[in-house]
Amino acid sequence: MLPTSIHRRTYIIVSIVVSIPLILWAFVNANRTYTLLQYAVKQELITAATTLEQRIPASYEQLLKSDDMLYSPSEEKRKALNRHLQPIVDEVAKNYPSFGLGYYSPELNIVALAPFNSEILGAKAHRLSLKIYETKKMDIAYLDSGVTRDEQPLMAVNYPLYYGGQLIGHVWANYKMDDLNRQYYFLILKYLGLIFLLWICVLLIIHWAFGRMEKALHELADQVKNGSYNPNKLVEFPQLIPVLNTILNLYKDKEKAMEEIAKLDRLNLVSQMAAGVAHEVRNPLTVIKGFLQYFQKKELTTTTQDQYRLILEELARVEGIISDFLSLAKSKVTQQKLCNLNHLLEGIYPLLSAQALKQGIELKFQLDSRIPNCLINDKEIIQLVLNLSRNAIEAMSKRGILTIQTQLNGMEIILLISDTGCGIPQEILKDIFNPFYTTKDNGTGLGLAICASIVNRHNGTITAQSIENEGTTFRVAIPV
Template identity: 30%
Template sequence: MVRHKGYATRAYLLVTLVVTIPMILIVYFAAVQEKEMLISQYENQLLRASAILTRRLPNESFEKILSEEEALEFDNNDKKVILNKKLQPIVEKLNGIFPEFTLGYYSKDLNSIVALNPVLGSAEYMTKVNASLLYKALDSGKPEFGIVNTALSKEKAVLGVCNPIYDNGKIVGVTWASIDIEIVNQQYYMNILKGFLIALLVWIGTLFIIKLIFDKLRLELEILGHKIDKGEDSLENLKDFPQLYPVFDKINLLRGSLNQHIARLNRILETVPIPICVVSKSGHIAVVNQTFVENLRDYTKEELIGVSYKFIANSMGSSNERSLFHRALNGEDIYGERNNFFNREWLVNAVPIRSIDNGEIEGIVTVLYDITEYEKYLEEMGRLERLEVVGQMAASVAHEIRNPMTVVRGYIQRIQHKLGDVYNSQFNLVLEELDRANRIINDFLSVARNRYVEKEILDLNIILEEVIPLISSEALKRGQTFNIELSPSLPRVLVNKEEIKQVVLNLAFNSMDAMETYGQLLLKTNNDNDHVVLSLEDTGCGIPEKYLGKVFEPFFTTKKNGTGLGLPVCKSIVERHNGVINICSECQSGTRFEVKLPIRNGQNEESFSVKNTQPL
C-alpha cells in the first residue's frame, strides 16, 4: 500500500511540474506583457493630455500673459498668482475629460508650478513635482516618460510625462500629466489572479482524475495480492487491467524460482563447515545447519526447528537476557565476540535481519567459528622468542587459518550471490573481516626472515602511478591534501613491483593516520648518485623521540587497533631489495620516511627477472 501511495504522489508531482507550473508561468508572462501594453496606452493618453495643455496655453507664452496683465515687474509670488488665475481654469476643465490624471503647468523662469489639478498640497512642495522627469524634459527638449515617486502623489509611484513648452524656440516651462501606477497594477494583479485560479482548477481536476485511476488500480492490486497469497491462477477479476496479466505470470514464475533458490540455499548451508543458526522475530529457531546440530549434540534438526532460542541459550550456559540471541533481537550488532560453550572456544557474529521497507527487525542470523585450536596454537606460540614467533607464525597461519577462511569466504559469497541484496550489508561486513584477517596474514609473511620474491628491472615512477589513485582517493575521503613530485627520467631499479607498492601504501596510510583533517602528504622521487630515493612527508603529529628506535620492531604500535606489523613489513621488504629505509620525525612537526633503492647496473638490458630467496 505504501508503494501505491508513492506512485500516486509521483504522478501528482509530475502533473504539477509538467502542467500546472508551465500554466502559471504562461499566465504570469501574459500578465506582464498586458501590463506593458496598459502602460503604453496610458503613456499615449498622458502625452495627449499634456499636448492639449500646451495648445490651450494663452498666447502660448507665460511672459505674454504677464505682459497683458502688466505684471512683468511684479515679484515672483505675485506672478505665480496671476498665472495661476489664468491657467487654473484650463487645467480644471481638462481634468474633467481626464479625471484619473493629475495635470499642471510649470514655469522655468519662476521655477514653480503655476497651475495644478487636483490640488493635493501647499505651495511649499509644488516645485518638487516630477523633478527627475521635469529636468530631463528641460534638458532633452522632448517629452519624457517615467515611473517616479513625487510629493504631489504623497510619495506614491506615478506614471507621468513632462512635455516642454517653447516660446520663440526657447523652453520656458513644461506641461505634465500623471496617473497613479496603482490603477495599472490593480488590473495587472487581477489578470494574474484570474490566471492562477484557472491553473488551480485545472490542477485540482487533473489530480482528481489521477486519484480515481490509482484507487481503481490499488483495488486491482489488492485482488492480485490476494490471488498470489492463495496461489490462485485465475485472472478473471483482473479483466479491467489486462496490463497486470504479465505481472501475475511473472510473479508465479518468480515464486517457483524462489522455491528453487531456497532449496539450493539450504543445501549450501548444509555444506558450510561452520555452525549457522537463524532465529525468527518471535524468538523461535527458523533455520540451523547440520554443523550447528552436531555441535549441540543429543538433538536432531527437526527437534530444534520451532523451539525458543532460550533453549539453545541454556545449552550454551548463558542467561536469556545476556545471550547473543536476545541482544541481537534487540538490535545489537555482534561481531567477533568470543564465547565458550559446547566445551569449545568460539568467535561469534550475531546480527539482526532488518526489513528493507521500514528497517524493523525480522530475525537474526548467527555464525559461529570454532577457534579452539587457534587459541591453543597462540598459547604455544607465546612460549617462543619474539623474532622466532614471526617466522613460525607466517607458515602456521597460512596453513591453519588461510585455507578455512578461503572456504568460508567462498561460501559466504555464494550465499550472498543467491540471496541478492537482502542481507548485502551483513555479508559485506563478514567478508571485510575475512579480508582484514587475510591482510594480517600477508603482513606476517612479509616479516618472515626468508621469502621467495621475483624481481624485475622497472621504472619506480610507473609503479607509483598505479598506487597514486588509491592514495589520492583515501586522502580525499579524509579531507587531506596529497601532493606528488616525481622526478622525470629516473634510472630503473631491480624490484618486485607488488612489494614496492605495499611499502608505499603502508607508509602513505601510516602518514595519513597520523594527520588530522586538512593535513598534507607529499610523495617525491629523485636520483641520489647510485640510489633512487622515494620519500613521503606528512604534517602529522610526529613520533616522540623515545619511540623512534622501536617503530620497526614487530608488534610495536601506538595505534588503538594497530598490529605493529606495518613498518616492520616495509623494513623487511626494503632490505630484501638491498635498500635502506630511514625515518626523520619531530613532535607536532610531521614525519619523513625515505626509502633508498640501489640503481641496477647495466641499464641497457631490456628486461629480465631474478628469483631471490636470500635471508635478511
C-alpha cells in the first residue's frame, strides 16, 4: 500500500542517522579507552621498574665481590650476578605476568630477565635503550616492531640503577603493544556488535510501525471503496480526514449525478414514447368518441345510456393519461411569462378548497407577501400544485390538514405543500419521482414525474421529506 520507495528511503535515512553517529561514538570511545589503558600500562611499567630498582640489595660490584668473581671473565661474572638477581626478577614478574622485566649492566649486558631466556642472557640492549646512559634519567619509549628482538612493538620503561651516586646499570620493564591493540580491536568489535543490534532493533520498530500504518491504510482504503469510513478509526492519520471527506462527498455527488442522469434518460425515453402514443392513439380515439356520442344520442333506454356514459368516462380517462404523457414529453421552456406565484395560488384556491372539503380536509394558505413576480409557465405551475395537492389529499383520511406555503429565500421562491397523511416510507422516497412508480391501485405513477419535469424546465429543485404516519412535505425551489 505504501510505496516501497518510502520504506527504502526511511530505512536508509534512519540507518544513516542511527549508525554513523554511533560508529563515530564507538571509535572515539574506543580510542579514549585505549589511551587510558596505555596510561595505566605506562604507570604499571614504572611501578614494576621501580620495584626492581628498590629490590637490588647492593651494587653489581658488591654482589660480584660477595661471590668472589670480581676478576673472573665476563661470562662467569654474569652468571654470578644472575644468581643474585634472577630470583628477584622472577618474584617481581609474578605480579606482572604480561610484562618483560630485567637488570642490565653496561659491561655485562643483560644479567637477569623475565620471562627467563638463556639465549638472551648476555645480549646487548638496543641502542635506543642505551640512551639512558646519556640522559641518566628514566626513559619511556615506544619501540616499533623493526627494532625489537621478537619483532613485536613494545612500550618500554628503562629506569636508572644508581648506587652510591654512581650509575651502575638499568632495570627495564616492557609490554607488548600487540596485547593492548588486541584489547582495542576487541573493544571496537564489541561496540560495533552493540551498534548492529541497536540498528536491527530500530529497523524492526520501523518495520512494525509501517506494518501498522499499512494495515490502517488498507482498512481505510476498503472503507472508502465501500463508500463509507469511520473517522474515529483514523486517529493515526487525522490529516487525512478532511481529504477523505472531500473525496467521499465528491463520490456521493457523482453517484447522485449519475442517478439524475439515469432518471433524465428514463424521462427522455418516456417522452419519446408519449409523443408516439399521443400521435397514434389520439386520432382513432377521437373517431371512437365521436361515434359513441352519436350512438348515445340515438339510444333511448336508460341502461344503455348509462353504459355509453361509462364508456365515455373511461375514454376521458384514457385521454387524460395521454395528456399526462404529452406534458412529460415537453423538454423545452415554453411560454414563460412574468407571474406572481401567490396570485396563481389564490386563483386556484376555490378549486382546491372544494376538493379538500369533499374529503373533509382543512386547507391552509400561508403566503409570503414578499414573493416577487418571476418568469414562469403559469399552466405548468398550476398543474404542479394540483398534482402535489391531489397526492396530499389522497394520502390523508378525514380531518387532515393540507398546508400550502410560499417563502422567499434569497434569490429563490419556495413552495411548500404539506399534509398530515400516511407519509412515505424512507426506502421508497428515492423512487417516487420515477415515471410509473405508484403504490396506488388506480394510479399511473406519472403525477410526480410530471412535477419533476415541470420544475426541471424552471431550473428549480423538488424534494420530499416525510415521516411515516405523520405527514409529508414537498419543497419546490424556483430561482427568481
